Amino acid sequence: MDVLEKERIQQAFKEKMDYDELMNCTRCGFCLPSCPTYIETGQDEVHSPRGRIALMKGLVDGKIEPSEEVKASIDLCLGCRACETVCPSGVKFGRLLEQARDAIYQANKQSFLEKFMRHAFLRNVFPYHNRMIGLTGLLRFYQRSGAQTLARATGIMKLFPEHMRVMERVLPEVPKRKEMKNRPHHLMPLIEKKTKKVAFFSGCLMDTMFMPTNDATTKLLQYAGCEIVIPETQNCCGALHGHSGEVEDARELAKRNIEAFEQAEVDYIITNAGGCGAFLVEYGYLLKDDPQWHARAKAFSNKIKDITSVLVELDFHKRPLQLEEQVVTYQDSCHLKNGQQTFIEPRELLKAIDGVQYVEMKDADRCCGSAGIYNLVEAEMSMQILDYKMKQAQKTKAKTIVTANPGCLLQMKLGIEREGLSEEMQAVHIVDFLLEAYEKANK
């Protein structure tokens, strides 16, 4: 870092950080045992929530200068927000982290490649459903054309880091382009009694690469008696942008989503990705300084509900559900638990399935290391965290690890593949699992 860059970052910290929120930290240290990076670094305070807050405050106060070490501390944070859940003082760490990343990345002279990649994906792909289809279509072409077989046979994949090679193997098979383009917009209940009118937030990645899971979600809602509206003009939630310091882009995406859902006039807006949901409930805060949008954003955020939460509310767990005999464990989605306080409902649903023996995994609510694009940019720490996770998963002797967020799902699949357990273990999204259980019991 050169002098000018340091000055820019320090100035950005002074402008962007919420100083009152920094002051809220009493440094009691109750967050330390909840922080995966504090644990995995062998108790390095620099990589703890309390330490990170001290660094942020130190920068604003001018007590320290920006440095590679400070940047590394902010970068290495998973953003899992486990610290928020255990913080008696109620510090909103997730918000502080986003402000700090915004300050560093907007002021930082990134390498050309970094900048290119960030713009390419965050600004030009995720926000556009068509381009997501195009991109995932390329993946499908790769998977189906024989290129995948060729790549694996020639060993060209060996040029990629180990975890990316494994990731390539566990990516789901992408649906046909035509299927991705031809999505439903309005669905009626599949049982006689209509219970709720809801809108479905389909998400960018979920509606392309994980399209069958989205279909399972709407199916479950229909079985639960919901009329569903799926606004066509909705787009990416902006979470990846917000978490990586592209806050302005996130605000634009938020506005487009608020508009898209306002007309639907529904009881709830349903999500099936913990990561998206946690960001959608923050729209009110994201647009707090925009008088034109603040009230609308809050109204939008108040309607957000995770699929598992609405299913329990509609007593779906009291309906017949059945699967073959198996041990099942659940990996919390950090943002579903810490961002939306939803963690009892998924367990309740799983325990309600006939044939399922639910075994809680130790530290089920500790991050799996996926954390958005974290497993790509901080691969080493991500894999270290995943190793711990898989050890705990194996101890439960589970055949199925259930998750509630696409990132976690891929990471669990990656973990299973890395451990060579694909014969005896599988990872599934909770809605796919529930739909199977419902359809088996209600044939």
Place this chain on the structure above:
Amino acid sequence: MLNQEIVRKFYDIVEKENVVIDEASLLAYSYDSTPQYQAMPDAVISPRNTQEVADIVSVCNQYKIPIVPRGSGTNLCAGTTPTNGGIVLLFKHMNQILEIDEENLTITVQPGVFTKEINDRVQEVGLFYPPDPGSMHISQIGGNISENSGGLRGLKYGVTRDYVMGLEVVLANGDIIRTGGKLAKDVAGYDLTRLIVGSEGTLGIITEATLKLIPKPETKKTMLALYSDLESAAESVSAIIANRIIPATLEFLDQATLKVVEDFAKIGLPTEAKAVLLIEQDGAPEIVERDMKKIAKLCRENGAFDVSVAKTEKEAEELTAARRTALSALSRLKPTTILEDATVPRSEIANMVRSITEIADKYQLTICTFGHAGDGNLHPTCLTDARHQEEIERVDKAFAEIFEKAIELGGTITGEHGVGVMKLPYLHLKVGKAGIDVMRQIKKALDPNNILNPGKIFVQEPKVESRVSEQ
């Protein structure tokens, strides 16, 4: 700043990876849980064994570099804030439970073991380590011993001091001594174990400890008693003890504290009550049953408008866990939370609580009070804002008066947090000038160069100590 020659010496002792000197790391070890205190160390060093600790201390002694042993930095008297710079010593590599001796009922540990881990591990074999400071989930045993931490069970089971049987200590000259042992009786010379316990890192660095264990109580019950005024709650405490019942826990929370704790824990605490007693009894089932009935009756007779026993273990755990969060939860209300731990004989609890309320009114401050009513250890907590200089001055005056009142009632300025820097100006109130002089002489004999956590408890050369500002 340490010069290159000294840094190289430290590299030689613990290897380079265990010496950090970058600015970000130094800042991360510039504080503990005490508000308003912060100071940068010159290096943070993580030794791997006792010999390395001794070698580090020898270098520090040679070059007169201050050295501050630090656990998880949860103390509340600025005891581990490196106010004079120098070395912060971490025990992350010295974190093993060395032995659980089921015949002698002892556990031998390294200083970096988490208190909670000791609790969990001994319970697995049906034993019990009672001290449970509020921060036990993350606090390290070395810190507990150096600060002589208390906790929620002090009334019946005593504090950390009562469980330390033997220590291995590195002295300022680099000597390694072992004190005490697995012995119920041992009068061989001065009781150096007791001298080191609670000495806040100023006399030696603890590198190993043998702790006493007791059989795990068979059962435990938890009760909440609600009051519409503070006095009735305080009178109930006196009545319980006067009736020859010693509960395992007897905690007191005022309404303001109750509200914020409920706001965080959301377990349905009765926020309409003006004061609450959280009472726990443990032991043989029939005795617990009998005591709880008696306690409930006494509480009602002394004005409790509701008394309820936790139905499940989970419910009971939620209640005590919620109590542990009281301090941090209070900080939700205002940016700065200044907490003290003035302690009085338990017969004076009602008087002390009343005085705190009066003093708060006099200085127009918000002071919430919770604490260990059973052992007279209160936690008056002032909600303020470090940025408002004028108000902070009033806070200082109010606490000075609270300390004086505590002494007047036969109490002390600090029951369990330690003196550190925070209560240094008030130590004379409790121990007098002659008392401080004795401590100075002991310090001088053991640490002539004043390198071990200097500037804590008292100043070695008398002068006025000023508060190290955070701003």
